[in-house]
Amino acid sequence: MKLSVLGSGAVGAAVVELAGEYGHEVVAVADSASAAVDESGLDAEAVLERKRTDGRVGDADADAALEADYDVLVEATPTTLGDAEPGFSHVKQALERDRHVVLANKGPVAERYDELRSLEADSAGSVRFEAAVGGAIPILSTIADLDGQVTAARGVLNGTANFILSRMAAEGLGYEHVLAEAQDLGVAEADPTFDVEGTDAALKCVILANVLYEDTYTLEDASVEGIADLPGSALELAAEDGRTIRLIGDVSDGEVSVAPRLVPENGTLAVSGTLNIIQLETAHAGQLNISGRGAGGPETASAVLADVGRLPPLE
Amino acid sequence: MKLSVLGSGAVGAAVVELAGEYGHEVVAVADSASAAVDESGLDAEAVLERKRTDGRVGDADADAALEADYDVLVEATPTTLGDAEPGFSHVKQALERDRHVVLANKGPVAERYDELRSLEADSAGSVRFEAAVGGAIPILSTIADLDGQVTAARGVLNGTANFILSRMAAEGLGYEHVLAEAQDLGVAEADPTFDVEGTDAALKCVILANVLYEDTYTLEDASVEGIADLPGSALELAAEDGRTIRLIGDVSDGEVSVAPRLVPENGTLAVSGTLNIIQLETAHAGQLNISGRGAGGPETASAVLADVGRLPPLE
Numbered sequence: 001m002k003l004s005v006l007g008s009g010a011v012g013a014a015v016v017e018l019a020g021e022y023g024h025e026v027v028a029v030a031d032s033a034s035a036a037v038d039e040s041g042l043d044a045e046a047v048l049e050r051k052r053t054d055g056r057v058g059d060a061d062a063d064a065a066l067e068a069d070y071d072v073l074v075e076a077t078p079t080t081l082g083d084a085e086p087g088f089s090h091v092k093q094a095l096e097r098d099r100h101v102v103l104a105n106k107g108p109v110a111e112r113y114d115e116l117r118s119l120e121a122d123s124a125g126s127v128r129f130e131a132a133v134g135g136a137i138p139i140l141s142t143i144a145d146l147d148g149q150v151t152a153a154r155g156v157l158n159g160t161a162n163f164i165l166s167r168m169a170a171e172g173l174g175y176e177h178v179l180a181e182a183q184d185l186g187v188a189e190a191d192p193t194f195d196v197e198g199t200d201a202a203l204k205c206v207i208l209a210n211v212l213y214e215d216t217y218t219l220e221d222a223s224v225e226g227i228a229d230l231p232g233s234a235l236e237l238a239a240e241d242g243r244t245i246r247l248i249g250d251v252s253d254g255e256v257s258v259a260p261r262l263v264p265e266n267g268t269l270a271v272s273g274t275l276n277i278i279q280l281e282t283a284h285a286g287q288l289n290i291s292g293r294g295a296g297g298p299e300t301a302s303a304v305l306a307d308v309g310r311l312p313p314l315e
Numbered sequence: 316m317k318l319s320v321l322g323s324g325a326v327g328a329a330v331v332e333l334a335g336e337y338g339h340e341v342v343a344v345a346d347s348a349s350a351a352v353d354e355s356g357l358d359a360e361a362v363l364e365r366k367r368t369d370g371r372v373g374d375a376d377a378d379a380a381l382e383a384d385y386d387v388l389v390e391a392t393p394t395t396l397g398d399a400e401p402g403f404s405h406v407k408q409a410l411e412r413d414r415h416v417v418l419a420n421k422g423p424v425a426e427r428y429d430e431l432r433s434l435e436a437d438s439a440g441s442v443r444f445e446a447a448v449g450g451a452i453p454i455l456s457t458i459a460d461l462d463g464q465v466t467a468a469r470g471v472l473n474g475t476a477n478f479i480l481s482r483m484a485a486e487g488l489g490y491e492h493v494l495a496e497a498q499d500l501g502v503a504e505a506d507p508t509f510d511v512e513g514t515d516a517a518l519k520c521v522i523l524a525n526v527l528y529e530d531t532y533t534l535e536d537a538s539v540e541g542i543a544d545l546p547g548s549a550l551e552l553a554a555e556d557g558r559t560i561r562l563i564g565d566v567s568d569g570e571v572s573v574a575p576r577l578v579p580e581n582g583t584l585a586v587s588g589t590l591n592i593i594q595l596e597t598a599h600a601g602q603l604n605i606s607g608r609g610a611g612g613p614e615t616a617s618a619v620l621a622d623v624g625r626l627p628p629l630e
Contacts, residue, residue: 014599018599021598022462135600136597136600136601136603137603138457138460138461138603141460142453142457145453145456145460145621145625146453146621147337147621147624149617149621266581268606282451282617283336283617284329284333284613284614284616284617285450285451285607285608285613285614285617285618286451286607286608286611286614287607287608288451288452288453288605288606288607289604289605289606289607290603290604290605291583291603291604292600292601292602292603292604293600293601293602296601298599298600299599299600299601301599302461302464302597302598302599302600303600306460306461306462306464309462310460
């Protein structure tokens, strides 16, 4: 497949770098201000090197990547809420041109799912978004593969919040101290709001709800509580009882919620560090637990490229 | 799809019971001595009730289920080693009739993989065997879905052995004592050889190797050590070091092995009770861990029926 990659952050750059290994070709890459386009195939190393040295991927306008002759648009620009722009317009334009779309950007899938599915219905292209939920964990394809048998999902869907809670519990340190440490390590961003207030986990749960219930949830339908106000004493109390606290996203009985929850200290849901885990309830096969890396450039890119591999050929 | 189900043990009976819920129809069922055939669809409850009361599923010869007009042969007779008969001949006959085959029986896939694939190549039918590895855990479809990115697999693939090791470690009891308890609970069979000597886990690893390496391993290629000779003192020593012992199957670098291994006490591989876990190494996405129920009638049947759902329509 010929890919046009929008976004040249960790995920976009890794898609460009790894595409060849999955048998695909990158014909365009854009960052917010520029684009590189070569319909006979870009030199991945040269584009990424230019981004590192010049701060831009090429000389063309960013829009050139949208207008290129590609098979699959990879939408890896930053997630935005509400109207989910500019991601949503990128996706719209690709589907109206009868091209496939693979998203790492959660915005359009969480906030405008009904419009996304309706654009897809009118297009020869398909939309996939495995990378938007749980990074490298193939959670959406597992749900699809289990063919209607999954009844509920819950788990740890934000590695930054999980790192902070794991460290607070293991070291008896306070929230602010561990957050600063996570920022130094690059595990938390300078503005950690999205992760620590539960928004990122909630967007993933909304996407899971859209898929599980074939309905159109948005962030407004989710009940969301983060970890920023969690006192260290709460973790100490939990530990005295053989438990710990994790930021758990839950999609069950038609409801979507994210909140700090007590879980058994060595239980399945108490993954450590930046790991993610998702627990699926099935009709006849009990619980299925899948854990792995929920973020990271190559990890998320591998989910994007697996999605590309699942697309049918375009006529 | 119209199913003919060979085997009316826990798995076969659960396939018969649940097929309708997955949108399929059972037209034949056989146990070792008899069969029930109705090409317009069997009454599942009546067949299972007859098995419970009469000890046989119907009045026809067992062969009648092989000769019925079905789309998919479900091979759920007991696993046998070496020539893997009679399972292998059942599969051969179905493929030669251009029908699909779904196996829960590990024998033909572990012991005669090359012949199986060559029969499939000459047939309009396809062969699937998700239920043969890890029960309800969709491990083979995950490997296929990750499209060549899985480089190695390891894990706990036998629930009986894991139950025994978990109990020995938790209660400080000896092997013979816990085995007797497992037999009382129905977790271990009267003759537990297959499970405790590692044969069952090894067959699953051989199947994983066949899929991962697209090669033809058999049980003879596996290095196999069980838990029957493991002294309780080994578990005590491990515990003093924050570790425990699990029967770990490993498929890596072209080698297949099963043996008791030290693992961190609260680590990912130290699942409890009859749970199974499989850990996949991937090229770019780190480790992926999947745990769930590795055995049980409805659980394994759900894997069989998910496989049926993955089959292409027959012309």
